[in-house]
Amino acid sequence: DGGITQSPKYLFRKEGQNVTLSCEQNLNHDAMYWYRQDPGQGLRLIYYSQIVNDFQKGDIAEGYSVSREKKESFPLTVTSAQKNPTAFYLCASSRGQGSYEQYFGPGTRLTVT
Amino acid sequence: QKEVEQNSGPLSVPEGAIASLNCTYSDRGSQSFFWYRQYSGKSPELIMFIYSNGDKEDGRFTAQLNKASQYVSLLIRDSQPSDSATYLCAVKAGSARQLTFGSGTQLTVLP
Numbered sequence: 001d002g003g004i005t006q007s008p009k010y011l012f013r014k015e016g017q018n019v020t021l022s023c024e025q026n027l028n029h030d031a032m033y034w035y036r037q038d039p040g041q042g043l044r045l046i047y048y049s050q051i052v053n054d055f056q057k058g059d060i061a062e063g064y065s066v067s068r069e070k071k072e073s074f075p076l077t078v079t080s081a082q083k084n085p086t087a088f089y090l091c092a093s094s095r096g097q098g099s100y101e102q103y104f105g106p107g108t109r110l111t112v113t
Numbered sequence: 114q115k116e117v118e119q120n121s122g123p124l125s126v127p128e129g130a131i132a133s134l135n136c137t138y139s140d141r142g143s144q145s146f147f148w149y150r151q152y153s154g155k156s157p158e159l160i161m162f163i164y165s166n167g168d169k170e171d172g173r174f175t176a177q178l179n180k181a182s183q184y185v186s187l188l189i190r191d192s193q194p195s196d197s198a199t200y201l202c203a204v205k206a207g208s209a210r211q212l213t214f215g216s217g218t219q220l221t222v223l224p
Contacts, residue, residue, distance in 0.1 A: 031210075033211065035214075041216060042201065042214045042215055042216035042217055043157070043201070043214040045211060048210075048211050050210060056210075058211070090156055100145050100147075100205045100211075100212060101147065101159055101162055102159070102203075102212060103159060104149075104157050104158070105156060106156050107155075
């Protein structure tokens, strides 16, 4: 089955700890994205990558870091510098090359206490 | 002014009626427009996209684009309770390489 997987589905961490969220896709898509969604809110772009070994900051990149070492994988690290990390994190991918339809993974719900 | 605006709702329609969801955008150079459906607690699912002025139909869904007036609409015919969800509008602005999402409209279809 082609698709996007995110793990884990739920994640609990103590304040001050870094945490890495996984995102993998087997759609052969060039572009990948990370969004954050807070209750009752829309999606806010954290980082995106159009190609391997290259990525750009989105609207709310502070306190987050990413890497894109493989086409299939785009992990997001939520660092201790992120002031309000509790949120629903969504990974998406698109074919790129002029195609902008994004397809989403199931999401990771992160709770930091 | 927000780049992509949607009425937050909630919008309630009776089962079998037409639900009309609207979205306006600020960048006149926007090229591509998308509608996503998001059930509570789940991730967004792409249901329609439209690039050209006019209507695009897919089953019970119709997307309408009017670039002169800078709005895009989604019509859901014969609404079902299973259509109850939040609908997100997304726009690719002219020079951008990513989408900008509206905050969504919550739709409830009453049995």
